[in-house]
Amino acid sequence: MSETVIETRRLSKEYIRDEFHITALQxxxxxxxxxxxxxxxxxxxxxxxxxxxLIAAMDVPTSGEIKVLGQDLRKLSDRAIARWRNENVxxxxxxxxxxxxxxxxxxxxxxxxxxxLKKQERIDHAVTALKLVGLGDRLGHYPRQLSxxxxxxxxxxxxxxxxxxxxxxxxxxxxxxxxxxxDILHLLARLNQEFGKTVVMVTHDPHxxxxxxxxxxxxxxxxxxxxxxx
Amino acid sequence: MSIPIAYxxxxxxxxxxxxxxxxxxxxxxxxxxxxxxxxxxGLETSLKSTGxxxxxxxxxxGANSELVSNFTRxxxxxLKTKAGIxxxxxxxxxxxxxxxxxxxxxxxxxxxxxxxxxRGLEPVGIKMRKNLKLVAGRWFTPGRxxxxxxxxxxxxxxxxxxxxxxxxxxxxxxxxxxxxxxQSAINSEIWADLNQLSSDQHRTEVLSSALVQxxxxxxAQALVNRISxxxxxxxxxxxxxxxxxxxxxxxxxxKGLGWFVAIVMAVGxxxxxxxxxxxxxARRSKxxxxxRVLGFSRLSILASFFTESVLLxxxxxxxxxxxxxPLHGMTTGVGNFRTFSETDFNLTLTxxxxxxxxxxxxxxxxxxxxxxxWNAARKEILVALREG
Numbered sequence: 001m002s003e004t005v006i007e008t009r010r011l012s013k014e015y016i017r018d019e020f021h022i023t024a025l026q027x028x029x030x031x032x033x034x035x036x037x038x039x040x041x042x043x044x045x046x047x048x049x050x051x052x053x054l055i056a057a058m059d060v061p062t063s064g065e066i067k068v069l070g071q072d073l074r075k076l077s078d079r080a081i082a083r084w085r086n087e088n089v090x091x092x093x094x095x096x097x098x099x100x101x102x103x104x105x106x107x108x109x110x111x112x113x114x115x116x117l118k119k120q121e122r123i124d125h126a127v128t129a130l131k132l133v134g135l136g137d138r139l140g141h142y143p144r145q146l147s148x149x150x151x152x153x154x155x156x157x158x159x160x161x162x163x164x165x166x167x168x169x170x171x172x173x174x175x176x177x178x179x180x181x182x183d184i185l186h187l188l189a190r191l192n193q194e195f196g197k198t199v200v201m202v203t204h205d206p207h208x209x210x211x212x213x214x215x216x217x218x219x220x221x222x223x224x225x226x227x228x229x230x
Numbered sequence: 231m232s233i234p235i236a237y238x239x240x241x242x243x244x245x246x247x248x249x250x251x252x253x254x255x256x257x258x259x260x261x262x263x264x265x266x267x268x269x270x271x272g273l274e275t276s277l278k279s280t281g282x283x284x285x286x287x288x289x290x291x292g293a294n295s296e297l298v299s300n301f302t303r304x305x306x307x308x309l310k311t312k313a314g315i316x317x318x319x320x321x322x323x324x325x326x327x328x329x330x331x332x333x334x335x336x337x338x339x340x341x342x343x344x345x346x347x348x349r350g351l352e353p354v355g356i357k358m359r360k361n362l363k364l365v366a367g368r369w370f371t372p373g374r375x376x377x378x379x380x381x382x383x384x385x386x387x388x389x390x391x392x393x394x395x396x397x398x399x400x401x402x403x404x405x406x407x408x409x410x411x412x413q414s415a416i417n418s419e420i421w422a423d424l425n426q427l428s429s430d431q432h433r434t435e436v437l438s439s440a441l442v443q444x445x446x447x448x449x450a451q452a453l454v455n456r457i458s459x460x461x462x463x464x465x466x467x468x469x470x471x472x473x474x475x476x477x478x479x480x481x482x483x484x485k486g487l488g489w490f491v492a493i494v495m496a497v498g499x500x501x502x503x504x505x506x507x508x509x510x511x512a513r514r515s516k517x518x519x520x521x522r523v524l525g526f527s528r529l530s531i532l533a534s535f536f537t538e539s540v541l542l543x544x545x546x547x548x549x550x551x552x553x554x555x556p557l558h559g560m561t562t563g564v565g566n567f568r569t570f571s572e573t574d575f576n577l578t579l580t581x582x583x584x585x586x587x588x589x590x591x592x593x594x595x596x597x598x599x600x601x602x603x604w605n606a607a608r609k610e611i612l613v614a615l616r617e618g
Contacts (some may be wrong), residue, residue, distance in 0.1 A: 058523060058611045079527050086525020097520040097615075101240035111524045113234065158524070 005198045006032035006055055008122075011064035013050050015223075018060060024050040027064070032214075034165070037192040037199045039212035042128075044227045047221040049170055055203045056089055057081045057201060062079040069165055090159025090197075092169035096151040100144040105139040106115050108157045115162065127156035133187060149180025156187055160197070167191060167203040170195060173208055185211045232530050238538040242545075249542060252442040252506040255548025256591055259495040261553040263352040264587040266488025268577040270555060272413075273481045275577035280414035281471030282360065284316070285574045286453045288440040288467045293476060297347075303327070305463060306440055313458060314449035315442055318357070322445035322590065325356030329428050331438075332366065333420070337387050346383065348398070348420045349438075350427030358443050359411060366406030367392050372423045375430070378407035382417035382574030385561050396420070399430040418574040441470065468509045496594050499546070503598025511606040512617070518606050519614030532607035539599020540592055547591025551584050 024046040032038050037121040040048040053059040053203060056064055057073045065133035066073055069088050076084060085091075098107050108126040118124065130136055133153040143151055152172060159167055169188060189211045191197045209215050218226040274566045288309060293299035306327045317323045329350040334343040356362065356369060370376035383390045403422065409418055428434045442457075444450035450469060457467035488549075511518070518531055538581045558579040 053612060057522070071317070082522065082525050084525045085523065091523050093520070093615075097516060097523075099237065099517055099520070101233075101237060101244055106234070110234075110521075113232070114525050132377075 002209055003034045004031055005036075005069055006030060006033045007065075007067045008051075008054075009065040010053065010064050011051075011066055013047070013054060013059065014062045023221050025054070025061075028221075028223045030104070030216065030223060032198060032200060033114075034198055035190065035192070035196055037211065037213045038201070039209040039215045040200065040202045040218060041204060041206075041209050041215060042218035043204065045220075046218040048204075048218045051223075052168055052170055052200065052202050053216065056091055058087055083114070086162060088164050088166055090156075090162065090164040090167045092152070092155050092159050092167065092172045094171035094174040096148070096155045096175070097141070097162055098151055098154055100143050103140050103142055104135060104146065104157075105156045107143070107154055108161050111158060111162050117218075122133075126157070129161040131156070132160070135159045147180070148176050149183055151178060152180070152184050153187065156184070156191075160191060160195075165198060167197050167199045169199065171202055171204070173203070173205060181205075181208070231416055231533040233526055235537065235541075238541055239513070240536060241536040241538065242542060248506055248509070249545070252502050252542055253546040255502045256365070256543050256594055257497045257553060258588045259406060259492060259594065260547050260550025260591050262495055263488070263492035264550060264554040264579065264583060265557055266484065266492065266580045267583045267586060268554065269562065270481050270485055271580060271583060272575040272578045273484075275578060276415055276417075277474040277477050277502070278471070278475040279361075279412050280416060281371040281469065282358075282443075283447055283469065283471055284444050284450050285358070285470035286444060286450055286457070286467050287470045287473045288442060288457055288465050289438075291464045293466065293468050294372055296328070297332060299438050301327070301437045301439050301465075303435055303437070305465065306437075308442055308463060309442070309457070310377070310444075312453060312509055314444050314453045314456070316445045318354075324354065324358055325359055326351055326441040327437055328355055328439050328441060329424055329431070329433060329437040331427070333396075333429055334387060335387050335396075339386075346387075346418065346420060348377075348422060348427065350424040350618075352420050352424050355424075355428070355441060356421075358441060359412035359416065361414070361415060362409060362411045365408050365410045367405075369611060370423050371406075371423065373426060374423065375401050375403045375426060376406045377403045377420050377422045378409050379405055379421075380417040380419045380574070381408055382412040382561055383420065384408055390420075399427070401430065402488045413575065415477075415542050415575075423460065431528075442467075490604065492590075496590070499594050500598040501614070503543060503595055504537055504602060506542065507602035508605070509536060510538065511535060511602045514606075515609065515614045515617035518609055519611050519617075522609075522611045528607040532603045535603035535606045536599045537595070540595040543591045543595020543598070546594075550591065551587055551612065554579060555589075574578045 008028050008030045011025060015022045015024055028051060036081040040051060042048045054061055055068055071084060105126050108129050109122050112122040112125055130139060133156050135150060135153055137144060138150060173184055176184060185208055188199055192199045203209055244610060289296060289299035290301055310323050310325050318324055331348050332345045333348050335346045337344045365381060372376055377396060379390050392405055392408060394405050428437060442453060444453050453502060454467040454469060457463060457465055557577045560577045562575055
């Protein structure tokens, strides 16, 4: 039986906004195995991004348990979480979130700054990652000199450069045209199949979800059973 | 490892206008402070280098400056006999009886006139000033209405030139020479023959002071004690170096005012830097969130924005230093509250002063950057990502 990478039990998240309690996520039990490509689907406000943020330890749950790569995230300090995230998670944003004043190479090298690697090793790793996403000829380009699809590929290179076990993508094709979106989805699928990365992708696009091996649906903060019925 | 410094440099370069405006604000503050420090350093150097450690200045008891001291010829004769006084090759004691008065001269920047010290002395007094040089003309002839003027006066007063005449006392005085003595206050004095000046001023018996040269430093201190303690003499003695150093108090007002203005401006510059950095934090909120997601700690974020503020201030400091460089060597004068005359000196910018200006800039950047950097570091990741 393959190893469980993500495990949540009765995971809930509530927000208080203007004195109102908003339940973003309620009693979610989720299990993701190593090597799976999971798509989290659901309409806006269904809690899919909240779940992804909790998995990435970018947010803390109100109640319930969450273990990612065997680590109980609630037990880690702020600093330890930062380190853990750097070593184990690659995050891909909908709007790419590249640093505009840094080149493609520098953007990809950035997470390696937190590793003990030497400058040349960092550059070598970053170049390899950029070549892998097909941007070996765009190393010195700034984000503004790249197309949306290319920017997202740089963001993916940045996400994989530390060789994390887990890649989390929040609507990675949301800001892209159909052709670029297709490229990005193929790239994520390749990372999953060829390199054995576990991928969790939030999307509301059924076409994107087809690239995933497992599809979960969320609605009003609840995870729907696998057959898709409430 | 921290966020690369190139990130800060390039962000400063990207917001050129804001960076330059803030840096200029800081540079003006630094320039004001540096100008004041250069002024004070010049004054200090001038007054410090006026005194000779072997020289003892003797005034009437209770007088705190040569100008208000009444010194009699009789007292001078007794003073000459004191032990520890150096002698010249001919065996004559190196003691100079001097008379100091003040005249009003019109200057380039003060059309109403400025007080200038006129000193009457005998040739021995000239001989005793070791660093003194005649840069033009000749020394005055005893018994004639002739003066030698300090080099600084020639630069600042249109009427003070070789071959011209000065009108004071009861007659006209020919300018026959120009003297210079390093950076000392002598450069701001006018010298004449003692007897000629004292009779002109109707003060033949009551003069101002005596300058005594001791055989060595120990003897100089002993002379100070011996003269001051002699009840009969009724005189106060002081090392010449101490006398001029005490006059630095005339710089106290400039110093106080200078620091006051600089600090008020610094507060303004701090707020300007703070404002710029708060704007930077707000504009780059999404980047802050992203950096945190990539694994950079709150401390790294704090250090990065703090560094950026300090870099901005360093740029300001550098511009400030460049702005004041042309002032280096410029001659100016300051009223001396002890002699009631003006001392001219050169504004001096030393590496130490410039370094002080840079440190001042760094402090401004650090204070201005601390709160915005703290604010950036405190942001929760999701809030930061959403604000962007």
